[in-house]
Amino acid sequence: MSNSGYGYDRITGEKFASRSEVIGQNGMVATSHPLATQIGLDILKQGGTAIDAAIAANIALGLMEPTGNGIGGDLFAIVWDANEKKLHGLNASGPAPKNISIDYFVKNGLNKIPSYGPLPVTVPGAVDGWVKLHEKFGKMDFQSLFEPTIEYAENGFPVTETIAYYLDRSKKRFENYPNFRDVWLKNGKMPAKGEIFKNPQLAKTLKIIADQGRAGFYEGHVATTMADFIQSQGGFLSYEDLSSFHSEWTPPVSSNYRGYDVWELPPNGQGIAALQILNILENYNVKKMGLFSAEYIHLFTEAKKLVFADRAKYYADPDFSKIPVQELISKSYAKDRAKLINLSEAAQTDQPGVLESGDTIYLTAADQYGNMISLIQSNYRGMGSGMMPPGLGFMLQDRGELFSLDKNHKNALEGGKRPFHTIIPAFVTKDGKPFMSFGVMGGATQPQAHAQIIINMIDFGLNLQEAGDAPRIVHSGSSQPTDEVMTDGGTLSIESGFGKEIEKQLTKKGHNIKYEKGIFGGYQAIMLEDGVYYGASETRKDGQAAGY
Numbered sequence: 189m190s191n192s193g194y195g196y197d198r199i200t201g202e203k204f205a206s207r208s209e210v211i212g213q214n215g216m217v218a219t220s221h222p223l224a225t226q227i228g229l230d231i232l233k234q235g236g237t238a239i240d241a242a243i244a245a246n247i248a249l250g251l252m253e254p255t256g257n258g259i260g261g262d263l264f265a266i267v268w269d270a271n272e273k274k275l276h277g278l279n280a281s282g283p284a285p286k287n288i289s290i291d292y293f294v295k296n297g298l299n300k301i302p303s304y305g306p307l308p309v310t311v312p313g314a315v316d317g318w319v320k321l322h323e324k325f326g327k328m329d330f331q332s333l334f335e336p337t338i339e340y341a342e343n344g345f346p347v348t349e350t351i352a353y354y355l356d357r358s359k360k361r362f363e364n365y366p367n368f369r370d371v372w373l374k375n376g377k378m379p380a381k382g383e384i385f386k387n388p389q390l391a392k393t394l395k396i397i398a399d400q401g402r403a404g405f406y407e408g409h410v411a412t413t414m415a416d417f418i419q420s421q422g423g424f425l426s427y428e429d430l431s432s433f434h435s436e437w438t439p440p441v442s443s444n445y446r447g448y449d450v451w452e453l454p455p456n457g458q459g460i461a462a463l464q465i466l467n468i469l470e471n472y473n474v475k476k477m478g479l480f481s482a483e484y485i486h487l488f489t490e491a492k493k494l495v496f497a498d499r500a501k502y503y504a505d506p507d508f509s510k511i512p513v514q515e516l517i518s519k520s521y522a523k524d525r526a527k528l529i530n531l532s533e534a535a536q537t538d539q540p541g542v543l544e545s546g547d548t549i550y551l552t553a554a555d556q557y558g559n560m561i562s563l564i565q566s567n568y569r570g571m572g573s574g575m576m577p578p579g580l581g582f583m584l585q586d587r588g589e590l591f592s593l594d595k596n597h598k599n600a601l602e603g604g605k606r607p608f609h610t611i612i613p614a615f616v617t618k619d620g621k622p623f624m625s626f627g628v629m630g631g632a633t634q635p636q637a638h639a640q641i642i643i644n645m646i647d648f649g650l651n652l653q654e655a656g657d658a659p660r661i662v663h664s665g666s667s668q669p670t671d672e673v674m675t676d677g678g679t680l681s682i683e684s685g686f687g688k689e690i691e692k693q694l695t696k697k698g699h700n701i702k703y704e705k706g707i708f709g710g711y712q713a714i715m716l717e718d719g720v721y722y723g724a725s726e727t728r729k730d731g732q733a734a735g736y
């Protein structure tokens with residue numbers, strides 16, 4: 189990967205670059221909120237590890253960016269362990285309640301799981317994820333990681349412009365849900381840009397977790413309150429569902445793209461979709477096509493359609509189904525799938541291959557010891573399910589919506605099963621050494637954006653910051669894990685930076701073009717090169733990268 193840039197050269201890089209890379213020698217933190225970044229950086233300066241910093245920053249984001257994450261959601265992470273010189277993966281996604289079943293929905297005349305309310309609520313995994321990460325890689329006292337956020341929750345912090353926008357959009361959806369007004373509505377209005385917001389209820393909950401660890405959330409008062417509330421609303425989450433949950437370490441999987449090993453976590457997440465896209469595109473001279481070409485955008489979109497057909501059929505909880513991960517990410521399979529692409533015409537339908545066998549936050553941190561962490565956390569559909577247990581100050585996630593109600597589907601709803609998951613962290617190694625920790629928040633955008641970041645750097649020679657600032661494409665309407673099928677070619681959304689001429693060429697190829705804001709995700713990244721950390725955070729969000 190080169191820092192020389194591609195195309196429109198100028199002194200500080202590409203025309204579309206929002207800023208230069210952040211460079212630091214001793215550590216780096218990149219999150220989607222400046223205050224969270226500063227909290228993480230303070231932890232590093234106190235001698236904490238990258239993992240300590242990431243946990244502290246994630247705790248803060250649950251308060252400061254509740255439109256994308258919180259302790260009611262799930263978490264995934266990939267960690268580079270400088271001592272063992274290897275990667276570790278953590279899956280901290282919670283399962284459906286044990287007593288829920290497809291039969292309930294059939295009997296009640298529901299043909300899909302609702303987006304909001306008590307029925308899509310699954311066990312929140314983030315807190316157990318923090319505990320697991322800290323036990324294995326933490327150096328600071330666990331309680332100390334909560335202190336900055338507790339202080340902000342009690343004394344207040346100014347709401348940023350982007351978060352104020354998303355909070356306002358959430359008002360109509362949630363204002364009549366139980367307990368929502370107690371936390372979010374002051375004089376009938378959501379917190380506005382620049383307003384000092386406090387959440388004393390969340391501060392109390394965080395104090396309990398800080399003092400008692402895992403037991404403070406999955407047992408005792410907090411767990412009882414969650415379970416009782418959801419059952420009173422007609423849901424199934426139980427105390428036993430919470431107390432019995434434990435996240436699990438799972439090895440990341442990788443595929444080599446032009447000399448770089450790109451790592452993702454295996455299903456129940458969608459990370460391997462990025463690897464499948466890259467494997468298909470490796471069969472083409474993408475560099476020659478160029479970033480600003482209809483040829484490249486068309487090829488990428490057609491590869492994505494093929495991969496998402498596989499995603500819909502095969503990605504699910506591996507504890508309940510055999511998932512053919514190695515076959516899906518193999519080079520030979522990618523070559524076979526690439527043969528299905530018509531370089532002149534957009535496919536209107538997608539079919540999975542035949543094999544032999546809502547909003548989010550992303551953050552990354554690196555420390556003076558050489559450790560790096562790629563962490564993603566979410567409630568799904570922005571703030572989540574609308575279900576706020578009384579007095580706790582947070583909303584529970586609605587990940588259960590992503591289950592299929594088709595009993596024959598790999599992702600079929602079952603009690604105790606984890607749903608298909610959209611949030612994915614990523615990592616890149618070169619010759620067995622850590623090179624880059626990165627992620628892009630944003631639902632089904634994520635694997636598409638992961639692949640584009642890698643292509644931007646490897647094929648188009650963009651630097652770490654430019655790779656995220658470059659205009660993106662997002663295709664929607666492919667087959668879904670709930671069994672929907674693409675029959676009309678879907679929709680290709682392109683950012684305005686590509687220009688009208690490319691839009692005309694893509695339309696001629698049969699693509700349905702749409703300009704849409706807010707779906708292109710939010711990127712953070714840290715790169716290690718010659719003993720120096722480079723950080724990047726794009727302008728689509730409020731994010732900040734900072735080093736020392």
